[in-house]
Amino acid sequence: MSIAFLDEALQRSLEPSAPSTVARLIALRAMRDAGLTPTVFVAPILPELTDSTEQIDELIGTLADAGAGNILPTPLYLMRGPKYLFFAWLRRQHPELLSTYADFYAHGSRTPRHYRDLVRARVNQALQRHGLPIPDDTTSDKFALLGRRSTVTEPTAPTLF
Template sequence: MRWEGQRVTGVHAGGVPELPLDLPEERDSERGTGRAGLRLPDPVPIEAGTAETYAIEITAKSIINRVPGSSGVPFEWTLNPYRGCGHACRYCFARNTHTYLDLDSGHDFDSKVVVKVNAGSLLRRELAAPRWTGESIAMGTNTDPYQRAEGHYRLMREILAALRDAANPFSILTKGTLILRDLDLLREAAERTRVSVAVSVGSIDEALWRTVEPGAPSPLRRLDVVRRFAEVGIGCTVLMAPILPGLSDSAERIEHTVAAIARAGAESVTPLVLHLRPGAREWYHAWLQREHPELLPLYERLYRHGAYAPKAYQRRVAEMVRSAEQRHGLGTAAAANFREGSPEEQRSDTGTGTRNECARSSEQLTLF
């Protein structure tokens, strides 16, 4: 494994803040200091808890990951070119995967992104292997393939070209507007095989977005992605997730969000209430304590028995979404936990070929 420190700057020359995404092509004159924010200094050691942001480049030994049958998710195979995510969503369930690398699930997950630099060439080799039978591959199930680092590394163009050439079906879930850069490849792939695209929009409240998803594009920009896909004839669904108790679960907020999703031309919407696994629980709790301490009793009540809110609460939220869908003429997709992998799948997705087994714990932790 190669660990190369590549600092990510947050401000351009002159002190002008960067946009969250939609990063332009890097010019030769800008190489090493491009708008993607990635610099290429000499290799330096990476330490947990440091303030700097790094890309950690690795040469992966495997790239297509099998999901255990017991996971309960609607896909069998996944592909994740990155680990860690610059979107820095406070609630991200994948945070705990960073602890397998001896990094923490909080700041390190947001700022130390593992990049599988050989993902495209490795995928071509695995797709051509006699044992591969051409099953659908899900992307965006762990961390977002269209996060900031993708503007520099461009791994998804190689990945999509490989899937297109093999006519292998695939799905993508993203918050990243950078997916529009690859619209040409997605259209070509859709002519040869089954392609599914979903965009995650839990709420259109911009104030909430700025604090709970600080590194991700705004929800309105994500809906522009949905609109663009609808215009070119590639169907796009919306995963309305996560719906946050006490923050985005009121009838009024759900109504506004579903209305905006419908106006964007989404084919369907799938609601998903926040779930909090170890790693995400602690980070989200710290954020709640800082920003919304008045909600701590509510979360203690909802999540005292484990990672998921009570089924009665989930049903109540789902019913509000369904009612709003009917008013705005939206279809309802079958409930699917698009970005939930089992602990086994997450632990095996190290990018090094190691497939450590991790039994699902029967003990459920409390939030606090």
């Protein structure tokens, strides 16, 4: 499950057809009540929009209270097509952030290492404060690279078809 925003207006603006944050939190509580320990993808974390220490702490606290067992944070990852669409949205909704995002994504789809480290530190602090496990340092990076290279480490089993 992915829950990236507590700000409903931002969520509706960026994901107009997606289930609301409230609906996702209800689903998360239902999973917990059914005895599951869900992992929640806190993704995408948006530079200058959802990445402050306070925002991350509030989100992770809410997720912990709702029953998240693990959190996998991922800063915004922008491949070419989505990058164009996201920048069009940014130009309409937050033009003051265009130069920040242009700098961050000038050389690829990922935010710079220093930014990912900053976000990871903020997330880890919030996870610790709310009693959730801290993910392996490379987990978010591996998640961001899925689809770009194979993550299969064992040969597939032979099949008849």
